[in-house]
Amino acid sequence: MAAQNKTMSALKLYPDPLELRFESVPVPEITHPDDAIVKVLLAGLCGSDLHAYRGLEPFDTPYTTGHELVGIVVGLGESFRNAAAGRPELYSTLKVGDKVVSPFTSSCGECRIGFTARCDHSLLFGSPRLPGAQAQYIRVPHAGGTLFRIPQDDNILGSEPVARIRTSDASLILLADILPTGYFAALQAIQHPNLAYAFARKTFPVIPSFVNAFVTGGESVKVQESDAKLVFAVVGLGPVGLCALISLVELLGLSGTSNFAIVAVDPNGARRTKAEEILSALGSTPGGVIRVVSLEDAPGVSKDLSGGLGCDAVLEIVGNNSALQLAYELIRPFGVISSVGVHTHPQFPLNGDALYSKNVSLAFGRCPVRSIFPYCIELLMSRQDIFSVGGAAGLIEKIVPFDEDSVKEAYRMFNEGKCGKVLFRMASD
Amino acid sequence: MAAQNKTMSALKLYPDPLELRFESVPVPEITHPDDAIVKVLLAGLCGSDLHAYRGLEPFDTPYTTGHELVGIVVGLGESFRNAAAGRPELYSTLKVGDKVVSPFTSSCGECRIGFTARCDHSLLFGSPRLPGAQAQYIRVPHAGGTLFRIPQDDNILGSEPVARIRTSDASLILLADILPTGYFAALQAIQHPNLAYAFARKTFPVIPSFVNAFVTGGESVKVQESDAKLVFAVVGLGPVGLCALISLVELLGLSGTSNFAIVAVDPNGARRTKAEEILSALGSTPGGVIRVVSLEDAPGVSKDLSGGLGCDAVLEIVGNNSALQLAYELIRPFGVISSVGVHTHPQFPLNGDALYSKNVSLAFGRCPVRSIFPYCIELLMSRQDIFSVGGAAGLIEKIVPFDEDSVKEAYRMFNEGKCGKVLFRMASD
Numbered sequence: 086m087a088a089q090n091k092t093m094s095a096l097k098l099y100p101d102p103l104e105l106r107f108e109s110v111p112v113p114e115i116t117h118p119d120d121a122i123v124k125v126l127l128a129g130l131c132g133s134d135l136h137a138y139r140g141l142e143p144f145d146t147p148y149t150t151g152h153e154l155v156g157i158v159v160g161l162g163e164s165f166r167n168a169a170a171g172r173p174e175l176y177s178t179l180k181v182g183d184k185v186v187s188p189f190t191s192s193c194g195e196c197r198i199g200f201t202a203r204c205d206h207s208l209l210f211g212s213p214r215l216p217g218a219q220a221q222y223i224r225v226p227h228a229g230g231t232l233f234r235i236p237q238d239d240n241i242l243g244s245e246p247v248a249r250i251r252t253s254d255a256s257l258i259l260l261a262d263i264l265p266t267g268y269f270a271a272l273q274a275i276q277h278p279n280l281a282y283a284f285a286r287k288t289f290p291v292i293p294s295f296v297n298a299f300v301t302g303g304e305s306v307k308v309q310e311s312d313a314k315l316v317f318a319v320v321g322l323g324p325v326g327l328c329a330l331i332s333l334v335e336l337l338g339l340s341g342t343s344n345f346a347i348v349a350v351d352p353n354g355a356r357r358t359k360a361e362e363i364l365s366a367l368g369s370t371p372g373g374v375i376r377v378v379s380l381e382d383a384p385g386v387s388k389d390l391s392g393g394l395g396c397d398a399v400l401e402i403v404g405n406n407s408a409l410q411l412a413y414e415l416i417r418p419f420g421v422i423s424s425v426g427v428h429t430h431p432q433f434p435l436n437g438d439a440l441y442s443k444n445v446s447l448a449f450g451r452c453p454v455r456s457i458f459p460y461c462i463e464l465l466m467s468r469q470d471i472f473s474v475g476g477a478a479g480l481i482e483k484i485v486p487f488d489e490d491s492v493k494e495a496y497r498m499f500n501e502g503k504c505g506k507v508l509f510r511m512a513s514d
Numbered sequence: 515m516a517a518q519n520k521t522m523s524a525l526k527l528y529p530d531p532l533e534l535r536f537e538s539v540p541v542p543e544i545t546h547p548d549d550a551i552v553k554v555l556l557a558g559l560c561g562s563d564l565h566a567y568r569g570l571e572p573f574d575t576p577y578t579t580g581h582e583l584v585g586i587v588v589g590l591g592e593s594f595r596n597a598a599a600g601r602p603e604l605y606s607t608l609k610v611g612d613k614v615v616s617p618f619t620s621s622c623g624e625c626r627i628g629f630t631a632r633c634d635h636s637l638l639f640g641s642p643r644l645p646g647a648q649a650q651y652i653r654v655p656h657a658g659g660t661l662f663r664i665p666q667d668d669n670i671l672g673s674e675p676v677a678r679i680r681t682s683d684a685s686l687i688l689l690a691d692i693l694p695t696g697y698f699a700a701l702q703a704i705q706h707p708n709l710a711y712a713f714a715r716k717t718f719p720v721i722p723s724f725v726n727a728f729v730t731g732g733e734s735v736k737v738q739e740s741d742a743k744l745v746f747a748v749v750g751l752g753p754v755g756l757c758a759l760i761s762l763v764e765l766l767g768l769s770g771t772s773n774f775a776i777v778a779v780d781p782n783g784a785r786r787t788k789a790e791e792i793l794s795a796l797g798s799t800p801g802g803v804i805r806v807v808s809l810e811d812a813p814g815v816s817k818d819l820s821g822g823l824g825c826d827a828v829l830e831i832v833g834n835n836s837a838l839q840l841a842y843e844l845i846r847p848f849g850v851i852s853s854v855g856v857h858t859h860p861q862f863p864l865n866g867d868a869l870y871s872k873n874v875s876l877a878f879g880r881c882p883v884r885s886i887f888p889y890c891i892e893l894l895m896s897r898q899d900i901f902s903v904g905g906a907a908g909l910i911e912k913i914v915p916f917d918e919d920s921v922k923e924a925y926r927m928f929n930e931g932k933c934g935k936v937l938f939r940m941a942s943d
Contacts, residue, residue: 198717200873290705453848
């Protein structure tokens with residue numbers, strides 16, 4: 086391996102709050118046959134990097150930060166030369182020189198069930214247990230299960246001819262966390278059985294085709310167009326919320342549904358403006374109505390757009406109790422709350438009576454990024470105006486060099502809310 | 515209408531705790547064109563009748579009790595003679611003389627979405643706002659949307675020849691509440707997208723066919739037989755819990771899955787014995803393993819049967835915080851808690867961090883009984899040994915005459931936990 090016995094630059098976090106050090110450390114080596122070593126091209130700075138930076142997640146041993154990267158494979162363990170039958174496909178196909186992105190956690194991928202965010206072998210990059218991506222090189226455990234290879238040919242989909250679109254490395258980094266997480270928030274709502282009445286135009290329950298249950302005769306009741314309007318709310322329009330909004334519009338477009346409404350909610354005017362810019366870039370949504378509103382306006386607009394019933398589903402992206410309470414207020418009976426925010430409040434704001442009385446369904450938790458990659462990549466490619474650096478609709482604010490002054494300045498500004506999404510570009514070695 | 519201007523016997527509840535009066539009251543009359551008058555054959559005594567009886571639900575005006583009935587239509591409003599186009603089918607087809615059951619709530623049925631338990635026009639039978647079924651006659655509002663007609667020909671399913679099975683009126687009363695509620699608890703688990711990996715043998719997410727979403731090439735990963743084992747728990751083996759267990763076994767059988775396990779949990783030894791009797795009557799479940807266990811044994815058995823992962827879904831039938839906490843303990847990451855119990859505790863026992871950390875999905879609430887009827891009727895007919903009066907596996911303990919001494923005795927015994935499910939047989943007038 087070319088990079089062995091060398092040193093590299095890495096950003097390390099120390100136990101005292103705000104103590105970051107830009108250090109020279111050994112380039113990581115393969116320590117297990119399933120490992121890959123990846124040369125980092127770009128690393129992202131994410132809101133969750135700030136928790137430990139602020140001292141909110143105490144730890145003892147300094148570690149390399151970061152969990153978003155796009156890079157090039159420079160070293161592969163023995164498993165990639167002698168892949169056993171039945172192992173994840175990349176053990177047979179991944180090569181040195183391939184461009185890859187990684188989810189923010191590792192996962193073994195052996196069981197194929199796809200709940201990768203909660204794999205027993207899962208580790209978080211940029212944590213005391215696994216060095217992170219804000220470095221020139223990174224070791225990826227269970228790399229055949231963890232990594233996603235970026236196809237480099239013109240036709241990324243393999244089946245139909247598509248326009249030649251070059252995806253920027255900067256956009257690819259959004260695959261590490263925020264685009265799949267937003268997509269997952271939308272998908273958990275869209276695919277929920279309580280919304281099937283509108284897509285299938287059949288009375289609840291719409292038994293999924295994967296369960297061969299019986300239905301007695303004379304009861305295949307049609308839901309009429311006028312009753313099949315789906316109303317959604319997206320609560321929180323930060324970067325993940327915007328990805329959720331974009332994904333929801335995309336999924337509804339693909340579903341062929343034109344009878345829908347979306348209420349996008351944030352108290353912050355600048356975020357609402359950004360959301361409007363992105364919706365404008367997305368273009369028309371035939372038949373659908375999308376409104377970007379403040380917290381105060383959300384309940385009234387939701388009622389208006391749903392004929393007084395409330396929303397079929399709320400995508401709760403914020404991760405606090407007031408967002409959950411708003412979501413509960415907005416949903417209709419039998420509504421779905423899809424929550425991808427990290428909740429830390431010790432008390433839940435809804436009790437069993439509230440959930441029972443409105444027949445609420447909740448879907449909570451961390452996105453299984455590795456499983457969502459294949460669903461996001463075309464969306465990412467087709468919207469390079471949005472998943473890009475700068476511009477009115479661009480989700481990434483800027484790219485700065487990976488040097489001591491630039492990264493410390495970026496952390497400080499980001500921590501103070503003075504800049505948006507920042508990426509670090511690694512120096513070539 | 516034959517019964518007009520006559521009086522009938524009715525059981526009325528008065529505001530003082532335990533004050534029941536057996537009275538002679540006017541036979542109800544049609545007050546709206548959508549009404550039906552039903553002559554009650556059998557009425558059920560349900561656990562939720564006891565809440566008001568015990569004084570736990572204060573009220574001012576005495577009312578006729580009961581929300582479970584099977585009966586014969588004796589009067590129909592004008593809507594049944596001149597049904598407008600697009601109205602629920604029964605407005606065109608229901609006749610005087612038809613045998614019917616009713617859900618425990620009315621629902622208009624006009625929207626066809628099927629969330630009937632939370633219809634805006636829904637009223638609970640046997641409440642201050644709507645006289646109940648423990649009477650010789652009952653008025654059913656929105657009757658074309660509310661009632662379910664019991665087919666009286668030999669072939670209840672209409673399509674395939676089935677064995678001639680005469681359903682008993684006693685068994686039909688289980689359709690009013692407990693069988694659909696148990697079935698709904700099972701269905702909410704079975705049809706959840708987080709269980710689709712096992713039925714469809716595909717990596718999560720399995721996009722439902724009603725959403726025409728795309729999947730990029732090269733990622734249609736198969737889930738192997740060894741990873742596709744579904745493990746369920748049913749927490750609470752009272753009458754509804756037993757119906758949930760029976761429904762779950764039925765649905766898994768229909769799905770063709772043989773790679774499953776069910777852990778049936780109750781602290782009460784007599785209830786566990788009843789569950790064992792019913793499982794014995796149900797017969798073999800090819801490939802499936804079913805264990806009936808105590809609270810203490812539930813976590814260990816669940817782990818053993820799931821290779822240490824925990825349950826894919828828990829059917830929580832009890833409706834209290836300790837049952838919810840046990841459900842949380844039993845599920846695997848990305849597991850589903852289907853809860854149909856009535857929860858009254860002011861504090862929820864799980865917080866956002868707990869739900870996030872295990873990627874929990876919850877489905878809460880009251881069964882939309884009217885929408886579940888068509889799925890239950892064949893199950894009811896095919897298992898008359900279980901959905902019957904008496905016997906080791908019978909879900910109904912006894913039928914007593916609807917007279918003052920018998921009904922008061924039944925309430926007292928039921929309230930003291932000294933008898934199981936009791937039905938009242940109405941005198942012919």
